[in-house]
Amino acid sequence: MLLLAFAGALLILIDSFTTLLKPVHNWFENTAVPFYWVTSLPARFKDWADDSVISRSELEADRKRLTTELLVYQGQVQRMAELTVENMRLRNLLNATELLADNVLVTQLIGVSPDPLTHVISINRGAEDKIFVGQPVIDGEGLMGQVIDVFNDHSRVLLITDSRHALPVKVARNGLRAIAEGVGDYRQIALRDMSPTQDIVVGDTLVSSGLGDRFPEGYPVGTIVDINKDVGNDFVDVVVEPAAKVDRSRHLLLVFSGELKLVSDNDLSTEKELVTDKASANGGAVPGE
Amino acid sequence: MGRCLVNNRLSMTVVVLGLCAAISIWLIPLRSELAFWRPPFVLLLVIYWLFRQPQHYGLVFAWLVGLGIDFMFGEILGQHALAMSVAAYLVISQQQRTHYFKMLSQCGFVAIVVLAYEVVLLSSKLLIEDVDTLLPSFYSVLTSALLWPALFLLLQKTHREQW
Incomplete structure (x- = not known):
């Protein structure tokens, strides 16, 4: 024994x-x-069964709804294109060099950790699909978590509600930065060390801030549902409801962040040429001024 | 009948099948509120075998089953092995008494064993992380005790049929 x-x-x-x-x-x-x-x-x-056993009228109704939705989204995408161009122009004026353009890969949930204290799920994509550790996972509504283990044909994802997880967020309304950490409850996460004087109200939306180089900027994380100001404490308890359906979503998206350089290739090549010219002028030495 | 249940060792196939079934039931995804109430089915199965055939299944068996769970699903290797062996030690050390237990006292005893198991599991987790939901971790003690009579009768029935 x-x-x-x-x-x-x-x-x-x-x-x-x-x-x-x-x-x-x-x-x-x-x-x-x-x-x-x-x-x-x-x-x-x-x-x-949901896919196969379905009546004709339901299918028709679905089709009608989807066609309408598609039209609405197409209309919005048109505006998106215009906004993207404008955004790029503005960023150019601010001397910001890059804009994120994300690719996604659809994946499916295959397993949930049997231990209620560890919020870890398994998904059916692995090293074969070029999944990497630290890759963000989202569902249709918001940020779900990040990949922690990659195997050949599956990988494991730590959810944002796990008590070992924390991520940098900002309030969408005013850009206030904070850290959102899991508390081991699928329905809520908490903001760490929020001072009572900071400008947050119930109903504020939190998005990922992109700090920490793990999650790309701008994905919805949650909504503030409760702020407890306890007089005896230095910090307030902020309760956030996750935007993603952390315990229900079965179809997820893996995000591949691509960098879309604003500095065009021509500019880059001329810069390189300049450098090499200088180098050759200095007799092969690296320009050191 | 002349078929003494106690002396016939269960075949390897039955043991493996039983464990696979227990693990599958344990793995079925549940709603988040219900997940805490799920009893540790693998432990209950091991307790049953220790009750019925203590001369064939002992500490080493329980420890190996725990280690198997650690290998497959564990966050930390060894935590289920340790918890399993502590639980099995409780069962084996009280063997003289449990042999004469009525169903009600058996349920109480199972609750104590599951409690010990959960305490060890939780402590090994608390080594490296904060756990906010301490109390809900012990809900499974209650459900294990409540489920035990049904599980016991079911296992006994399949056990009889096998021979």
């Missing part, structure tokens, strides 16, 4: 405080996939 308990405790300590056992995790991770496959059968059967 003692020996086994000791071995268990030793493993816990080694795995908690070092990364020595990381390869072991990776070897065995794949054994869990069949279980996820089996347990996702009911949900997938429901999906299939």
Whole structure:
């Protein structure tokens, strides 16, 4: 008994405080996939039934609704194009050099951690799809989390509601920066160290601020639903409801951030030429002034 | 009948199938409010085997099952192994008594074992992170005790049919 308990405790300590056992995790991770496959059968059967067993009138109604929606969105996209160009021009005036253009990859949820204290999900994309650790994951409504482990054909995602997760956000209304951290509850996250004098009100929308180089800027994170000003505390408790359906979404998007340079290629090449010219003029030495 | 349940060792297939079934039930995604109430099915199955066949299944078996869970789903290796072995030790050390337990006292005993299991699991987690929802982690103690009679009878039935 003692020996086994000791071995268990030793493993816990080694795995908690070092990364020595990381390869072991990776070897065995794949054994869990069949279980996820089996347990996702009911949900997938429901999906299939929703798709296949549907009446003609419902399909027609759907089609009508989708056509209308498409028209509305197309109209909005036209304005988007104009706004993007204007935004680029303004950024150019401000000497900002880059604008983010994100690509996304659709993925599906295949498993949820059975432990209610760890908010980790598995998705069906892995190294084969060029998924990388730290990649942001969103659903249709907002930011969901980030990839923490990548395997060949699946990967694991830490959700923003996990108590180990924190991300830099800003208030969309006034750009006030804050850190939003999970508290282990799927329905809420909290803002860390908010002083009572700062300009936040219930109903403010939080978006990712892009600081920290992990999440791209501007994705919705949540809405402030409650601010508790406790007189005895230095900071206020801010309760935020996540924008993403963190515990319900099954179809997710993986974000690939691309950089769209405003400085055109011509400008860059002339700059390079200038540098090389200088270098050759200095007799091959790197310009050092 | 002459078929003594206690002496026939369960075949490897049954053990593996039983564990797979328990893990699958344990893995089924639940709504977030319900997730805390889900009993640790693998532990309950192991407790049953320790009850029925203590000469075949002991600490090492429980420890290995725990380690298997750690390998597949664990955040930290060893936490389920340790929790499992502590729970199994409780069951085995009280074996003389539990043998004569009525169903009600059995439920109480299972609740205590699950409580010990959850305490060890939670402590290993608290080593490296803050856990805000401490109390809900123990909801499963209650559901385990409530589910135990049904589970016990079901397992007993399948156990009989096997032989």
